[in-house]
Amino acid sequence: MEQFNSTVFGLALIIFAAAFGISRIAQAAMEAMSRQPEISSKIQTAMIVVAALIEGATLFAIVVAWLS
Amino acid sequence: METKAAESNKEDEPFDPAYMIMHHIEDAHDFHILSYTNAQGEKVDINFPLPVILWHNKGLHFFMSWTFRQPESVVPFGDTYLRLYHEKIYYTDSDGTILYNENGSIANSKPLSFSITKNVFSLFVGCLIIFWVFGAAAKRYSKRGGLAVPKGIQLLVEPIILFVRDDIIRAQIDKEKADKFTPYLLTLFFFIWINNLVGLIPFFPGSANLSGNISFTMTLAVISFLAINVFGSKHYWKHLLIAPGVPFIAKIFLIPVEIVGIFTKPFGLMLRLFANITAGHIIILAITAMIFIIRSFAVAPMTILLSLIMISLEFLVAILQAYIFTLLTSLFIGMAVNEEH
Numbered sequence: 001m002e003q004f005n006s007t008v009f010g011l012a013l014i015i016f017a018a019a020f021g022i023s024r025i026a027q028a029a030m031e032a033m034s035r036q037p038e039i040s041s042k043i044q045t046a047m048i049v050v051a052a053l054i055e056g057a058t059l060f061a062i063v064v065a066w067l068s
Numbered sequence: 069m070e071t072k073a074a075e076s077n078k079e080d081e082p083f084d085p086a087y088m089i090m091h092h093i094e095d096a097h098d099f100h101i102l103s104y105t106n107a108q109g110e111k112v113d114i115n116f117p118l119p120v121i122l123w124h125n126k127g128l129h130f131f132m133s134w135t136f137r138q139p140e141s142v143v144p145f146g147d148t149y150l151r152l153y154h155e156k157i158y159y160t161d162s163d164g165t166i167l168y169n170e171n172g173s174i175a176n177s178k179p180l181s182f183s184i185t186k187n188v189f190s191l192f193v194g195c196l197i198i199f200w201v202f203g204a205a206a207k208r209y210s211k212r213g214g215l216a217v218p219k220g221i222q223l224l225v226e227p228i229i230l231f232v233r234d235d236i237i238r239a240q241i242d243k244e245k246a247d248k249f250t251p252y253l254l255t256l257f258f259f260i261w262i263n264n265l266v267g268l269i270p271f272f273p274g275s276a277n278l279s280g281n282i283s284f285t286m287t288l289a290v291i292s293f294l295a296i297n298v299f300g301s302k303h304y305w306k307h308l309l310i311a312p313g314v315p316f317i318a319k320i321f322l323i324p325v326e327i328v329g330i331f332t333k334p335f336g337l338m339l340r341l342f343a344n345i346t347a348g349h350i351i352i353l354a355i356t357a358m359i360f361i362i363r364s365f366a367v368a369p370m371t372i373l374l375s376l377i378m379i380s381l382e383f384l385v386a387i388l389q390a391y392i393f394t395l396l397t398s399l400f401i402g403m404a405v406n407e408e409h
Contacts, residue, residue: 045239049399052392056336059343 010065018058022051085357089350093277096155096186097133101272116272118189122150122157123180133183150179157181187284190276194263201225202258232257236395240402249401252295256288257394264345264386268379279389280345282338289338292397297330300404333400337393344389348382 029047033040099116106112115134122129125146135143136152142164143150151160158166158176167175184192205225212219218226237253238246263284266274278284306312308326311319355374358367 041235045235045395048392048395052340052396053336055340056332059336059339062343063339 007065011062014058014061014065018054021054025050025054083357083360085354085361088357089353092275092353093280093346093349094155095276095281097136097152097157097183099186099189099272099276116189118184118186120157121182121184123182128182157183186276187278187281190266190274190278191263191284193273194259194266194278197262197266198258229254232394236391237398240395240398242402242406245405248299249295249398252291253394253398253401256292256397257390260288260341260393261387261390264389265383267345267349268382268386270379277346277349280342280349282342285338285341288341288393289334292337292400293331293334295397296333296400296404299401301407303407304404333396337396341389341393344385348378348385352378352382 025047029043032043036043097120098118101114101116103111103113117132117134120131120133120135122145129145133152136150136157142160142162144162149160149162149164151158151164151166153166153174156178158174158178160166160176169175201221202225204221208218208220208222232254233246233250236257237250241249260279263279267276267278267280269275308330309323311322311326314322352375355371355378358371
């Protein structure tokens with residue numbers, strides 16, 4: 001059995017949480033777009049901005065996990 | 069430029085995918101094109117030679133990088149010696165000793181290097197493409213006038229420029245101030261996009277991991293940091309440093325967070341581009357390395373299919389990252405310069 005690698009475990013947790021967060025944003029944005037198709041481009045921009053913020057926090061955690 | 073590897077290639081030498089991938093991801097002093105085994109069983113590498121430019125003894129020194137590829141690998145240089153070790157140039161003695169300090173990092177000093185490395189070469193290729201495409205388009209506009217029906221290369225660039233200007237820049241920054249930032253943000257968008265695309269070409273003039281290089285993304289992030297904060301309005305700085313209308317207890321926590329936020333925004337921009345492009349290169353190479361790990365032609369169709377899918381995805385990522393970098397920069401600029409609503 002291979003040794004338990006805490007970095008890889010941490011990375012898996014990070015990816016799990018980030019995917020969950022971004023999928024919630026996407027879900028909410030899709031629902032909003034189907035209700036209000038005329039402002040879908042605005043919703044899309046807001047969705048990408050929030051997803052990028054989550055991604056930024058994720059990347060920060062990945063870098064910390066990698067360096068430690 | 070052909071160089072023969074010092075030791076002959078052994079057939080049973082184990083293939084190390086991690087080494088191959090890291091070697092590709094990092095910058096290099098020569099551009100590796102291909103390697104093959106000749107009739108004598110020697111491994112021959114074909115490299116595109118790149119110049120090494122060093123600052124030493126108050127003078128610039130030029131020589132070609134193949135000097136480092138000779139079997140002895142230690143290059144006499146004035147009163148001292150140079151050695152290329154893991155693609156970095158170190159001062160050393162006549163035996164080429166590399167000293168390590170107690171935490172395992174290399175203790176040899178390095179000369180100040182302005183070398184045209186693989187990434188710098190790739191940057192030049194990207195810039196040439198940008199000058200060629202946009203120079204041709206600009207010439208047409210100056211000859212035909214801005215309001216004439218677009219023709220030729222104008223048809224390619226005009227819709228993209230208009231999309232960036234109207235849907236990214238003017239949507240985030242107040243109209244009367246947006247025009248001041250439009251040249252920078254348009255340059256940012258096309259510079260990142262075209263360099264991402266050049267990095268995706270899998271053979272010689274492309275393939276360098278330029279936009280997945282942390283120094284490259286850091287330079288862009290520093291310029292964006294200056295663009296955000298130098299042009300920040302009085303209103304922006306007042307809300308950041310004094311936070312009017314917030315209770316005193318909250319101010320103690322809020323103001324340090326806001327000040328840290330100035331730096332984390334461009335830091336996030338830097339890491340996002342770096343991590344996305346590097347991850348893309350690593351995934352494509354790892355899929356390709358599967359053939360050499362499994363050592364069977366049977367996996368080749370699956371690998372080719374997977375690479376094709378990944379490269380198509382990377383084409384999307386190339387424009388998406390350029391879009392996000394430009395969008396977030398203009399959003400932060402908009403937060404800093406927009407008037408109070």
